[in-house]
Amino acid sequence: MARRLLTAFKFHSKTLNDFHHFGSRCAYQNLSICSKRNKASTAATAQPINEQEDVKDLETTPDPAFARIDTSFDDAQEAFKSKTNSELIRAYLVLQSCAVKPLVDYNKQLLAFGRKFLGKTLFEKFMKGTFYGQFVAGKDIDEIKPIAERNKSYGVKSILDYSVEMDLSREQAKDVEMDAVASVGDKGYAANDEADLANRFQGHRDFGDRRDNVMSARTYFYKDEAMCDENLQHFINGIDAVSGATNATGFAAVKLTALGRPQFLLQLSEVLARVRRYYETLASGYGTGKLQMADFERHLKSFKVGKEERQKWFTILDITGDGEIDLLDWHNLLEINLGLAKLLQIPNLKTGKLEPLVDALTDKEEEQMMNMLRRMDTIATYGKQKDVRVMIDAEQTYFQPAINRLCMEMMRKYNKDKAIIFNTYQCYLKDAHNMITLDLALSKRENFHFGAKLVRGAYLEQERDRAATLGYEDPINPSYEATTAMYEKVLTEVMQSIQERPKGDIAVMVASHNEDTVRFTLQKMQEYNIRSTDRLICFGQLLGMCDQVSFMLGQAGYSVYKYVPYGPVEEVLPYLSRRATENNTMLAKAKKERRLLRQELLRRFASLKFFYRPTPPAVSPLDAMQGKTSA
Template identity: 50%
Template sequence: MPFSKVMPALARAKPDQLFGMRLRSTVASTQRKELKSEEAQLDSSCALVETRDVINGAKAHRSSQPKISIDFDNTQEAYKSKDTLELFRSLLVFKLCSVDFLVDKNKELMFLSKKVLGQRLFEKLMKMTFYGQFVAGEDQDSIKPLIEKNQAFGVGSVLDYSVEEDLTQEEAEKKEMDSCVSEAEKENHETSIYTAQDTECMDHREKKYKAHRQFGDRRGGVISARTYFYADEAKCDHHMETFINCIKASAGSSVDGFSAIKMTALGRPQFLLQFSEVLVKWRRFFNLLAAHQGLDGMALLEQKLELEKLQDSLIKLGVGAKPDIENWFTGEKLGSSGTIDLLDWNSLINDTTIISNLLVVPNMETGHLEPLLSKFTDEEEKQMKRMLQRMDVLAKHAVENGVRLMVDAEQTYFQPAISRLTLEMQRIFNREKPNIFNTYQCYLKEAYDNVSVDVELSRREGWYFGAKLVRGAYMYQERSRATEIGYEDPINPDYEATNRMYHKCLEYVLEEIHLNKAANVMVASHNEDTVKFTLEKMNEMGLSPTENKVYFGQLLGMCDQISFPLGQAGFPVYKYVPYGPVNEVIPYLSRRAQENRGIMKGSQRERSLLWKEIQRRLFNGQLLYKPVY
């Protein structure tokens, strides 16, 4: 694989040349451009007639579609699945979540309550309040009644086993440092005679993709995402079995269900760190070569490198001799059109590449980068392969059980590798329908680039694109880490910018659904304006909820006034349904309290709707209302 030859050239390139490029938003796809060029070659009068016919036909089709309209103020419909005690519980929990002292000290208060009340009464109290609001039950059997009730009112489930280890900060930091640093790096650190400044200058690894003890506890500054820390391979196998059980539970309790997994639960995070760095540098190298051809002002997928100029650039950089460079591209069946774009370039890192050959370390004597294979232990090599095997096992179980697998997003220093590995699963398992969904965090500056590049790849290769769009769960941690360690903040500057990014990504995927019917998206949002934006765009494009291409998702116990009206109107809508023993989901409940503090302080809407429904039932003599299904 020529990638290892390119890395020494990357080492010799100036850092500001190599890493200073900013990715730009993608515009129209290649296919759309080709369509426009073909239309331009037609006789103008014929083109006008044909275009008018197409437009009129599209308008007729859209006018025949009933307009989607949902009343999110109709509390009777929104809370039809809840008895009055459940409404009072929601009000109580949301009110408590708005009290700063209770939220800040929630762990201490829960510990004290357990000590005073005893385990049995404590569990009963939790099930009457926070646990009952946000968690479905303790195991696969106890969650079935809630799942069946929700489904009766049009809401499906994304099962999520939300148990985490209760580690101290010191324990978490130690586990993270042990699992994110290779044996070779540990050995070099212990035997190096260089000063810290010398080591920093010679170390090719970017700060962002190295472990830092002050951020070793990845739970810090994270609100809604559960966190896994690597212990050993047996623990990863245990996580895999838990995910398999979750997949089976989803298959047994709902139709067309989802199950959520996290990559960091399945293997040593060192692999994700190093592979992410390789992928990022590979894309930056493409940007450097595009700049050499004067293409750096163009949108990402519009940048097409002329093959001859590209070969000359690689030769000048010292990547290899001319015959080797020519064989490189012809051997990969690339460049037949005379140009290379980013997707062609990315394909050079493929499933036939030995992963370890991509992981590189600096040679202290020459200053060049070398493959890490000779420095990588046999055990570390096996750990990488086992992680990939676990992913494959989970994907196969999901397909066999008719459950769609949703891969959660994680921190930006892990995410490039997570997205690439998810994409490889999509290439295999999304040929006939969307079985694997990737998650895109729209608070990232590069979110639109990531979405548009992956959509274009699915279009070219003929598989179903599956995406979950979220705003993101790691903003405070990501910003703090970037500032303290010293790299560019990957997050959009403010909430409004994130909203614009979310809607931009969403509209792009909706257009793809409208044009090709081969994409699927979950709008995972508690933002009512975003949901209304989605409905508006679906109306404009003539997309029907019965197509089952656009899904909506919210967390259990939150935003029922959005989920249930959508479900009863025929939309595919899902609740993220956590489950697990009371004591073991306390970290999850702690974060729910923190998240609700922000939501409840920022808006009184959900509480006011709950009060409105309670008052309606009181005035209509329906306080004893029980859901019928």
């Protein structure tokens, strides 16, 4: 995978000066490559589907999990029966502290003071009894395992996430980031051409600290290749932890910015954005939204490309063979190697000159790119060997086109038999539905399993500030309600695809603390006859938050996960700081959780259960579902 991706990325930056010398031999070679791929794809998609056998059988009996679940999520006794009294008291005090604005606003200073005043040993004990104990499972695999096993006995599985971050000041973070995104290559396109894309996909010091205004996502900064190798080992250890602590029922979370220089992600994102814009400009010019063969031939003829060669180019791009080039076909540009150098010289609409898409890479940058791709491949290979699913987290929009593309490449390679690689879709983006629709179509066309996690998004304020400052369109939906509508639209699209494709081809995680979103999902599952036992749709929330949703879903029989952070106390303080901030900003949800915690504590004390100890069910909801497809 790494070599193919590198070739696809390099061809437009190292061979762009050969436009007038490009020959039919190269076109023929690429036609052969694409034809082989088309034959395989056609063979896969041409199989007749027996709707009675391959497509999911429609269930006529009610889903017992839906009958059991209280969708008000207001049953405190059921929600917290897996918790001891001391855990409930800790949760209540921690969440109550998060409601005190001065404590949250100055949490970093207070944590620093606590470290200095109490000393390392006492400070760690204090944190384990409060914030760390509430939001982090432990420092290592041995400490994680008891929590993961107890949660699993109540129907809640784990996504393990090594949450250690570099402890940098804002200025230090900006210095590190600007070094990491700098390139010594020469720009191959005019500075004034498509300035919005040029601004969007390059580093800017004002936004160099990617932690600013970010609550729920951890941030990796690039120091050197050795640190990326250390991060790789942490992710490998996380896969081992999932395999050992959860018996391969969980996920390992991975962030691609931890695996290499972010400069590569910026450059590849810019390529993808320019390729897409070029297609949209061409297609809109012909008024159909698609390129017909005659239209495309006229376009190539204007670049003095011969008739025989024009027909070959169309055949290369029209991978469905339907006589049209749509956006999914056009994305095949980056699947084909050096032969498409001509097309990847995009005409400047102002000057009429052909210009390459991205910077040329130096030998060192090329090596760093290969290292990043190698690390990705190592994680995916190891995850498949251990039968552990790998969830690729979403990041900022200036990285996300590349992350999405690389994730789909990994799906293509590793999701042949089942979903091992999961991509993340941020529904606060205006383009969320278009993105997942294209990716679903690609997985169907090329016959691989599709895995997705749906989230609202973690970078809202940062994205809006950056877009306004740098002068490109705000990528975020205009309101909370618009994001909710987008989430529901994306989720409905996924459920329709589940209904249309063979059972097990698609698996999705609804990662949300929003009770309305969870209720919407449960209702849609009923409408589309997707049962809890199918294990095609699962739910996800953060450890220490929204337990009334997670445990009630799990205990009813739905597939549900907790995002389980781990790492040493001192090294996860940035994560804990964000948890405090997030709980303070979600006052309504936190208020309900505090009310339920208080209600359950009073109930136990009134019934003299001062030393309550959870009694796991003899047969856990997960064991009861054993043998079913796992989502």
